Amino acid sequence: MSMLQNDVSTQIDMSRGRAIIGRLANQPKPESEAQIQAKVAASRTTGLEWEGDSIRGPDLEDVAILSSTLSGIPETTSPVSIFRALLPGLNKEEAAAAYIEAHSASKSHNLMLERFMQGTKASALMVKLVLSGATAQEIDAIQSQTRDLKLSEIHTKLKDDWAHGMALNEILGSAA
Amino acid sequence: MSKKRKKAQLKILNEIRDQLVLQAERWGRTNYYTPLKLEELVLEQGHKIKGDFLAERSNLEYEMNLLGTDKREVLIKIERLESYIKKADRTIESHERNISRLLDKMVGDKQAISLATSYLKKKSLISVMIGR
Numbered sequence: 001m002s003m004l005q006n007d008v009s010t011q012i013d014m015s016r017g018r019a020i021i022g023r024l025a026n027q028p029k030p031e032s033e034a035q036i037q038a039k040v041a042a043s044r045t046t047g048l049e050w051e052g053d054s055i056r057g058p059d060l061e062d063v064a065i066l067s068s069t070l071s072g073i074p075e076t077t078s079p080v081s082i083f084r085a086l087l088p089g090l091n092k093e094e095a096a097a098a099y100i101e102a103h104s105a106s107k108s109h110n111l112m113l114e115r116f117m118q119g120t121k122a123s124a125l126m127v128k129l130v131l132s133g134a135t136a137q138e139i140d141a142i143q144s145q146t147r148d149l150k151l152s153e154i155h156t157k158l159k160d161d162w163a164h165g166m167a168l169n170e171i172l173g174s175a176a
Numbered sequence: 177m178s179k180k181r182k183k184a185q186l187k188i189l190n191e192i193r194d195q196l197v198l199q200a201e202r203w204g205r206t207n208y209y210t211p212l213k214l215e216e217l218v219l220e221q222g223h224k225i226k227g228d229f230l231a232e233r234s235n236l237e238y239e240m241n242l243l244g245t246d247k248r249e250v251l252i253k254i255e256r257l258e259s260y261i262k263k264a265d266r267t268i269e270s271h272e273r274n275i276s277r278l279l280d281k282m283v284g285d286k287q288a289i290s291l292a293t294s295y296l297k298k299k300s301l302i303s304v305m306i307g308r
Contacts, residue, residue: 048232054256107202109195114202147203154200158209162193163217167225169189170267171260173182 055172092132099125099139100146107150212278219271226264233257 049056102125106117129139197209233254240250283289 048228050253055260107199109198109202151200151203151205154196154203154205158193158196158214159217159221162189162196163214163221164225165185165189165192166218167221167267169182169185171222171225171263173185 092129092134095125095129095132096134096142099129100142103143103146104150212275212282215271215275215278219268219275222264222268222271226261226268229257229261229264233261 099122102117102122106114106122108114108117126139134142193214200209236250236254236257240247240254280286
């Protein structure tokens, strides 16, 4: 009887020992300082900025600047007359680039800019493009490409700037 | 954030929206950015911001447990985040309500529509008289 009890107790001890060894093997090894720092750096990916104890609200000044750049107004403007744009050589690529810029600006929300660009500059540059050998299909392709690009830009700006700003303003504006 | 500042920011945001929608119309995308579409955009961003808050909370908890930094400061931030998350939930709910209200407006008279659909679903019955 005692032999049997001894056998059972040794079996239990062995199984306990195995369990402890297994637990020790499963335990994670202590991480080094560099690993911890790397993990912390990787965890900071939300892009939220803290100002003391509260999160910083939408930076609307930047948003306003971004919105106005979409209208096609370059940051540094140099007055170039239509005739000066038309006169030097008839390079197709250059003409196409200038036409794309003028065509984009012709859809500005600014009425005066839109009218001027549509009525004079874009039309003149289109003539230049035709004179440099561009076909009607090529001009159509340029126009449709510019349209797609600008529409996707507008959608992105509405989503990321306006809608994000609105939502953030609503959440942070009246949070207790 | 003061009420005055919030109002000024809303004014700027509305101006940006108007300009962008006008530009989209000038490029030929008319009647695309309806109030419903704009509400959907804000709702989508609300969900995204809530996700950011949740991620930030888990980051702070991780940082606090792992590094044992200034626990008081981190706890204050976590508490603040909790209130932001609750506010985000309320904002999301309000936008969802707005969307359902706009959809209801588009549907029109619900009773008349349910009556019409019931007429369409009704199958014609054929009565067969069997002579004795």
